[in-house]
Amino acid sequence: MNGLTGQKMQKIFRALVPESLYNDARNLVEYCCFRFLSRDNADLHPSLKEPAFQRLIFITMVAWENPYLEELVNASEKASFQGKLVREAAFVRIAPAISGVADQPTVHNLYKALAGDEEGISLSVWLTYISELLKVHEGRRSYQIREYPQLYEERILCIASSSKRPVLKWENNMAWPGKLTLTDKAIYFEAIGLLGQRDPIRLDLTRHGLRVEKAKVGPLGAVLFDSAVSITSDTESKLWVLEFVDLGGEMRRDVWHAFISEVIALHKFIHEYGPEDGDESLLHVYGAQKGKGRATTGAINSIARLQALQFMRKLLEDPTKLVQFSYLEYAPYGHVVFQTLAVKYWGGPLITKLIEGGNQPTRGVRPSEEVLESSNHVFDIDGSVYLQKWMRSPSWVSSASIAFWKTSSVRQGVVLSKNLVVADMTLVERASKTCKQKYNDVEKTQATIDAAMLKGIPSNIDLFKELMLPLTIIAKNFEKLRRWEEPHMTVSFLAFAYTMIFRGLLSYFVPFALIVMAAGMLTLKGLKEQGRLGRSFGKVTIRDQPPSNTIQKIIAVKDAMQEVESYLQNLNVTLLKLRTILLSGQPQITMEVALVLLSSATILLVFPFKHILAFLLFDIFTRELEFRRDMVKRFMTLLKERWDTVPAAPVVVLPFDSTEDQSRSETETKETKDQEKPERSLKNGKV
Incomplete structure (x- = not known):
């Protein structure tokens, strides 16, 4: 990679690191790989277009996973590497170092998508992934020129337009087909009418308060087809409902939901963690003015990877796990990962000396003595500074954030750049690792909750x-x-x-x-x-x-049992009163009820059933009208008073008799044995 012999690279590496790090062959593999990758800062590494480089990266991941060879492999296997598989640890370590291939927060989910049911990623899957990724980026450049040349300030990410799989925009229970275009700032819909295409309408995705959710649509307001997304705003009542028709399932809708969510989450991240537009302090930090563009590039590359996986048909059940900003928005410890990303995008060397008030200790690594006077700035692992005045998010004062930045200055490896560290982890990698661990804990907890949901x-x-x-x-x-x-x-x-x-x-x-x-x-x-x-x-x-301790659970069960007991008591009282009426426990009321039953039978015999049904319908729908309301109320009061005068049938509770219970159990045991004897004889008679 670096144009040097292996022995020369070993000598350079030996001079840079202590002996404990040098003795690990993986660190040498990382140094050779990261040193070459650090030469280029492009959004997508230009060497990815070369087939030899693609295979070399795969070999590097295999070498990182197996740095010590106990025996020589045969020549054919060594030449093809078709039988080799890259495991998760190697992919997570090497892939994010290559611009555009993966990012630290979602690299584990990317590995799961590529590996599928296999034990690792094969060479063919790796080459297919890189090929599809390059096609996505090439297609975007053609979109920018051919589709919307006037959108020179926006970058077109993807277009949905197909006669077989149309996009429908629902308005007032009407569906309009058209072409949907997503850029890094907005979404455009160009409806197709009887007279051709109409002028595109635009929805700005940079506004604060936007939400995108999965939705169901259907004709005449019916929620039948689970293939749409709805985009709403806190400030406007106008709603965008877009249906992505796909007879193969709702995965197309889920992918577009992830696309739109990522763009919205990107601008939320910029608004919350980035400096304000026009902030003069951006001029004090080298490269900080490009921070917004770097963050946008991160989201654009995430969407490109998701598109490549879509073409490969290797998607997760939830595609939002493959785009970093949408994933981190709801992931545990995600706010700390957001902070490290902000330091990565906007952090840089100080151009001018900053003198600010305050004597609180600095977080992170201090690059030089001249910034000791700046008290609360955050420093990346390479010494890049992220200014205190940019910390507008409340998450900076959380306990998890403070604990993370207190230990962020500890480093052991060789720092080639803020994104490439040999024998150690970058700040984004550290935070992402903790985020993944906490996310796994949440998933395990949720699994136990799901298993016990119907208990109780x-x-x-x-x-x-x-x-x-x-x-x-x-x-x-x-x-x-x-x-x-x-x-x-x-x-x-x-x-x-x-x-x-x-x-x-x-x-x-x-x-x-x-x-x-x-x-x-x-x-x-x-x-x-x-x-x-x-x-x-x-x-x-x-x-x-809701979560509760043991005492709360006992009290809840007790309250539930009291409610059940009260319900059974009322039901038993009602049944006992009916028993009194039927068995003439109150002769006067029994006579009245009998006369009502005889009158009802006479009416059913004399009048046609349709007239009786029509009268009952008239009675039900006129009870609440003004001319009958008082009469119905008086009649119901009379019925309640008569019901309250009905006594309950007497109940006798006999004392418990242990001898009777014992004889009953003996009888049941004898009957069970008698039933088992014929079954045994039948089994013995079978050949």
Whole structure:
């Protein structure tokens, strides 16, 4: 790589590091690789276009993983390396050092995507990944010239336009097909009408308060197709809903959700962790004016990698784990990784001497004595400074942040640049490692929660409520109709119901309902086979119970048991009162109830059923109207008073008899043995 012999590189490396580091062959591999990579600071390393360099990087990762060869490999295996696999540790160490290939926060997830079900990354997968990545970057350059030459201040990232897989923009329950273009600052939609393409509309993604979420869409307001994203703002009520039609599933939508999320998260990061626009202190730090561009390049490269994986069909279930800003926004310890990225992007050597008040100790490494007067600046591992006045985010004063920056000055290896350190880790790498560990802990904890979600009374009650939700919604909507909250809907329902009654169509209602149900089930079956309903369709989702200690759990169980006991008591009292009425425990009330039953039977015999049903419907839908409200209220009060006068049937509780319980258990045991004897004889008679 470096144009020097192996012995010459060993001598140089021996002179730079102590003996403890020199004796580790991996450190020599890192030094040879990182020294060559440190020569170029391009957004995408130019040597990646060379097939020899691509293979050399793969060989370097294999050598880093196996620096000591116990026996010589045969010539064919040595020449091809087809049987070799790069494991996670080697990929995580080498790949982020190459510009554009990977970044530290998401390199572990990138490895999982490339490796898939295999034990590592093969040479063919590695070469395919680099090839697809280069195609993405080449395609972007052609987009910039051909599609929107007027967008010279924005960089086009990706375009969605296909007749087979269109993009639909939903407005007022109407879907408009068109071409979608994503840049590093905005998203453009160019609708296709009957008269051709319309002028593109623009949504600025740099604004504060934007949110992008997965959504379901469908005709006439139905939420049926799980293939859309919605973009909303805290300041504006206008909503963008974009559907990414894909008969193969919702992965296309998930990828575009990650694209848009990454651009929004990028500008949130710049707003929170970067200096303000026009800040004069940017002139005091060399290269700080390019910090915003470096951060943008990081997001652009993340999206390019995700596009390459999409073309390779090697995506994770959640594509946002492959783009760093969106991933870190919700990852544990992500704010500390954001801070290290800010120091990486905006940090640099001091051009002028800064004198600021305050005597608190400096965080990080101090590059020289002249900056000792600047008290609260943060320093990178190579001595680059990140000024105190740029620390506008509240996360800088968190306990995790303070603890991290207190130990950030400890270093052991050879620093070639802020991004390349031999035999040690950069600040971003240290923070990302802790972030990954905490994320794994969260996933393990979540797995235990998922396994125990349905244990306990509260969770089962929540599950029952969720399962009964459709019936609850139907009951609430019927109650709205009954109370005339929407008069036009109530009138329409009554007109439909009375038409069914007096036209003699009630006999067709049940068969028609069964036909509609069967058609709906078959439609859902077809849509699910096409993948348009999403992987989560049909799953029952309930909220987990809030965290609690043992005493709180005991109290919660006690309260739940008291509620169940109260419900059973009320139910038993009702049943005992009905028993009193049926068995003439209160003769006067029994007589009244019997007369009501006889009158009802007479009415059913004399009058046609459709007239009775029409009258009951009239009664139900006029109870809340003004001309009947008082009468119904008086009638219900009378019924309640009569019900309260009904005594409960007497209950006798006998004392516990141990002899009776023992004889009962002996009888059950004898019956069980008698049942087992024929079974044994049948088994013995079989050949």
